[in-house]
Amino acid sequence: LDDEKRLRLMKATAIAHANIALIKYWGKRDERLNLPAVGSISVTLRELSTKTQVVFDEKLTRDELILNGTPAGEEERQRVSRFMDIIRSEAKISEKCKIDSRNNFPTGAGLASSASAFAALALASSHAAGLTLSPEELSILARRGSGSAARSVYGGFVEMKKGEAADGSDAFAVQLAPPEYWDLHILILITSTEQKLIGSTGGMIQTQETSPYYFRWISEQDRDLREMREAIRKRDFEHLGELAEFNALKMHATAIAARPGILYWNGTTVELIHEVRRLRLQGEAVYFTIDAGPQVKLICEAPSVDKLRQHFQNFPGIKQIIDTPLGPDAYLWEASK
Numbered sequence: 228l229d230d231e232k233r234l235r236l237m238k239a240t241a242i243a244h245a246n247i248a249l250i251k252y253w254g255k256r257d258e259r260l261n262l263p264a265v266g267s268i269s270v271t272l273r274e275l276s277t278k279t280q281v282v283f284d285e286k287l288t289r290d291e292l293i294l295n296g297t298p299a300g301e302e303e304r305q306r307v308s309r310f311m312d313i314i315r316s317e318a319k320i321s322e323k324c325k326i327d328s329r330n331n332f333p334t335g336a337g338l339a340s341s342a343s344a345f346a347a348l349a350l351a352s353s354h355a356a357g358l359t360l361s362p363e364e365l366s367i368l369a370r371r372g373s374g375s376a377a378r379s380v381y382g383g384f385v386e387m388k389k390g391e392a393a394d395g396s397d398a399f400a401v402q403l404a405p406p407e408y409w410d411l412h413i414l415i416l417i418t419s420t421e422q423k424l425i426g427s428t429g430g431m432i433q434t435q436e437t438s439p440y441y442f443r444w445i446s447e448q449d450r451d452l453r454e455m456r457e458a459i460r461k462r463d464f465e466h467l468g469e470l471a472e473f474n475a476l477k478m479h480a481t482a483i484a485a486r487p488g489i490l491y492w493n494g495t496t497v498e499l500i501h502e503v504r505r506l507r508l509q510g511e512a513v514y515f516t517i518d519a520g521p522q523v524k525l526i527c528e529a530p531s532v533d534k535l536r537q538h539f540q541n542f543p544g545i546k547q548i549i550d551t552p553l554g555p556d557a558y559l560w561e562a563s564k
């Protein structure tokens with residue numbers, strides 16, 4: 228009976244949503260603890276989520292990872308296994324685990340999933356391991372897996388604090404406003420479904436080691452963060468969009484100036500930048516942001532969604548469009564059932 232009870236307690240499932248940064252995280256102040264060199268502000272996305280089940284089992288000899296129904300590659304499995312070592316050491320347990328993780332968005336759509344993945348994993352695994360964490364502790368834990376995952380712990384508008392402490396105890400995310408605060412939409416324009424050559428971790432490190440603009444990028448971030456908080460507080464859409472676009476292009480310019488330069492865009496990405504600006508000249512309230520990949524994310528308010536969707540439907544080079552409003556906090560699905 229004891230065994231049965233223990234096994235029952237060591238299982239949990241959690242759901243977390245992806246997020247997109249309006250003020251970008253790019254650069255690390257500590258690689259081992261994954262501490263960001265800058266704060267960031269994001270919105271959590273309702274239509275993109277990851278559901279993850281974790282089961283600790285003393286019979287397992289190594290951690291197992293299933294991604295969207297198939298065993299993950301060795302590199303991914305090891306990244307997750309290193310993360311599970313943190314959980315085991317905090318919970319003082321030794322059992323290996325089986326992790327089953329599923330995205331609700333199309334696999335291979337060229338969308339980053341480490342934010343929702345590590346937020347869901349942090350919540351499910353801490354619960355399964357019997358840890359009771361505060362939201363800050365949960366965000367700190369998710370950050371160890373992936374910096375942007377620290378933000379996916381919360382819904383709505385979220386700010387990640389860069390923190391000052393060497394141990395990372397003050398590098399966690401906080402919610403600025405819940406999802407219902409403002410009916411913003413993100414339209415994700417997918418321009419490529421190919422695996423990118425350089426991930427965000429590698430891209431950041433190369434940028435901080437070689438880009439002559441890196442110092443300037445870092446030194447301006449607090450001002451951008453302050454301005455974005457203000458734009459959100461006032462629900463000033465033009466200000467939010469203009470600033471998000473500025474910050475994204477600045478991040479890319481800094482990465483492009485690395486040696487060798489890091490260029491995440493394809494031709495369609497560039498065409499879309501021009502098109503968004505053309506639409507604005509015609510009076511359309513739409514802005515863009517771009518992460519470490521070729522997809523363009525449009526930022527708009529709810530009433531513009533249909534028109535924009537139609538406008539970009541047949542744009543050459545766009546493979547798929549996903550529309551999403553803002554989403555909720557990460558949550559447990561069926562705790563220890």
Ligand code: DP6
Binds near residue numbers: 341372428
């Ligand atoms: C461009 O969170 O993927 O999307 O902490 O190394 O896992 P690691 O990086 P990651 O970086 C995200 C970079 C970005 C901007 C952002 O989301 O803020």
